[in-house]
Amino acid sequence: MVDAVGRQQRKKQLTRLALVDAAVRLFTERGYERTTVADIAEAADVSARTFFLHFPTKEDVLLADTAGRLDRGVDVIAGRDPASTPAEVLAETIDVMITDAWAGDLHTGLAALRARLVIDTPAVQAHLLQNGFAAQTRIATALHEAYRDRIDEVTAAAIVGALMGAVAAAAVTALRRGDPPDGVRAAMRRAAAIAMRAVDNDL
Amino acid sequence: MVDAVGRQQRKKQLTRLALVDAAVRLFTERGYERTTVADIAEAADVSARTFFLHFPTKEDVLLADTAGRLDRGVDVIAGRDPASTPAEVLAETIDVMITDAWAGDLHTGLAALRARLVIDTPAVQAHLLQNGFAAQTRIATALHEAYRDRIDEVTAAAIVGALMGAVAAAAVTALRRGDPPDGVRAAMRRAAAIAMRAVDNDL
DNA sequence: TGCTTTACTGCAGTGAATGAAGTAGTGCAT
DNA sequence: ATGCACTACTTCATTCACTGCAGTAAAGCA
Numbered sequence: 001m002v003d004a005v006g007r008q009q010r011k012k013q014l015t016r017l018a019l020v021d022a023a024v025r026l027f028t029e030r031g032y033e034r035t036t037v038a039d040i041a042e043a044a045d046v047s048a049r050t051f052f053l054h055f056p057t058k059e060d061v062l063l064a065d066t067a068g069r070l071d072r073g074v075d076v077i078a079g080r081d082p083a084s085t086p087a088e089v090l091a092e093t094i095d096v097m098i099t100d101a102w103a104g105d106l107h108t109g110l111a112a113l114r115a116r117l118v119i120d121t122p123a124v125q126a127h128l129l130q131n132g133f134a135a136q137t138r139i140a141t142a143l144h145e146a147y148r149d150r151i152d153e154v155t156a157a158a159i160v161g162a163l164m165g166a167v168a169a170a171a172v173t174a175l176r177r178g179d180p181p182d183g184v185r186a187a188m189r190r191a192a193a194i195a196m197r198a199v200d201n202d203l
Numbered sequence: 204m205v206d207a208v209g210r211q212q213r214k215k216q217l218t219r220l221a222l223v224d225a226a227v228r229l230f231t232e233r234g235y236e237r238t239t240v241a242d243i244a245e246a247a248d249v250s251a252r253t254f255f256l257h258f259p260t261k262e263d264v265l266l267a268d269t270a271g272r273l274d275r276g277v278d279v280i281a282g283r284d285p286a287s288t289p290a291e292v293l294a295e296t297i298d299v300m301i302t303d304a305w306a307g308d309l310h311t312g313l314a315a316l317r318a319r320l321v322i323d324t325p326a327v328q329a330h331l332l333q334n335g336f337a338a339q340t341r342i343a344t345a346l347h348e349a350y351r352d353r354i355d356e357v358t359a360a361a362i363v364g365a366l367m368g369a370v371a372a373a374a375v376t377a378l379r380r381g382d383p384p385d386g387v388r389a390a391m392r393r394a395a396a397i398a399m400r401a402v403d404n405d406l
Numbered sequence: 407t408g409c410t411t412t413a414c415t416g417c418a419g420t421g422a423a424t425g426a427a428g429t430a431g432t433g434c435a436t
Numbered sequence: 437a438t439g440c441a442c443t444a445c446t447t448c449a450t451t452c453a454c455t456g457c458a459g460t461a462a463a464g465c466a
Binding site: 122125126127129130133136137140153154155157158159160161162163164165166167168169170172173174177187190191194195196197198 | 325328329330332333336339340343356357358360361362363364365366367368369370371372373375376377380390393394397398399400401
Binding site: 008011012015046047048049050053 | 442
């Protein structure tokens with residue numbers, strides 16, 4: 001047994017990586033709008049059609065690394081200490097996700113690129129917001145499932161929405177202002193703390 | 204002088220109305236994706252090119268009536284009683300906007316259609332989220348300007364983000380659950396109340 | 407009556423995304 | 437090893453949102 005996964009899977013991951021790599025490079029060089037999917041595919045030396053076998057849309061190549069992050073957030077809630085309160089669990093969840101967001105992809109430079117593109121490319125902003133909203137929905141569902149007797153569906157959505165909304169808005173504002181990465185993260189944590197006050201009171 | 208506005212302006216508004224009308228009807232009949240811009244223009248008896256003179260994108264026809272709503276929210280903050288606290292002003296702002304959302308377009312059926320499309324059409328959801336985010340940014344800026352000495356830029360963004368995030372998430376959750384319009388509005392108000400607890404503490 | 411402005415048209419083109427049919431490398435069974 | 441199924445990928449064609457440009461005709465105005 002040479003490898004856990006076969007040659008086929010490995011090659012697939014290689015072309016996927018090549019696509020992400022080419023996309024990051026080209027987006028950085030010429031900007032998002034002035035880079036076509038055909039360009040990316042060409043640079044990765046695959047057909048244009050292949051791009052869409054790996055990513056459903058052009059924007060999704062920017063989210064290549066975020067799949068697992070959400071799961072980790074959900075896991076925090078699912079694997080909670082039964083004695084802990086919703087407020088404690090939520091605080092830890094948001095903390096894990098904020099930390100993860102900056103730790104995950106220092107290699108690829110994806111996070112930095114995303115940050116820049118979110119600010120000045122409407123299409124990207126729209127898609128990322130949608131993605132975040134979907135993530136938020138999953139977290140809210142997990143919270144509701146975890147405390148089924150104490151937190152109803154809509155309340156869970158409201159609480160998680162407040163948290164994520166505050167963090168997202170603070171992050172974009174800090175980014176737009178030109179804050180350095182550390183400053184942005186600090187803004188996110190502060191926003192989370194503010195929003196958590198809505199929860200702390202009675203959960 | 205026959206009219207306050209000329210014949211030209213009136214005719215323009217007529218084709219705009221015809222476009223919105225055709226869009227609402229066709230979206231309702233066949234769904235969003237299965238309706239092309241060409242279809243809408245045809246039904247409104249104008250050229251396809253004309254559609255884009257009135258609306259920048261296909262999704263924007265769904266936002267035909269929301270332009271003024273945001274201004275009204277901003278106005279509440281701008282025209283505040285100087286003696287009132289940020290918490291009071293914010294509470295009134297969100298209340299005005301929630302109320303407006305229902306009063307504005309009961310006639311056109313736009314609100315109901317939007318509600319349905321946001322839930323099951325990803326493209327629409329992305330665009331509306333982006334629109335809401337932009338609105339939120341304007342409110343946050345207005346709040347910061349109004350209390351320049353007490354609330355910094357990022358804090359304003361966090362507070363408003365928490366409010367809007369909570370309300371939006373609650374609305375979608377209630378809609379998805381199949382709540383009637385009244386139930387949805389109640390969910391939004393409850394979400395706003397929850398998020399306001401983050402503000403009430405020290406503003 | 408002329409001159410400018412503006413709502414609208416027609417057309418040609420870009421680029422994202424999808425569908426269908428086909429090729430080639432890979433893994434696996436006998 | 438040979439045949440077979442699977443899968444990543446390609447190629448071609450098509451749809452559709454959206455843009456730029458060159459026009460027409462009506463509207464407003466001198």
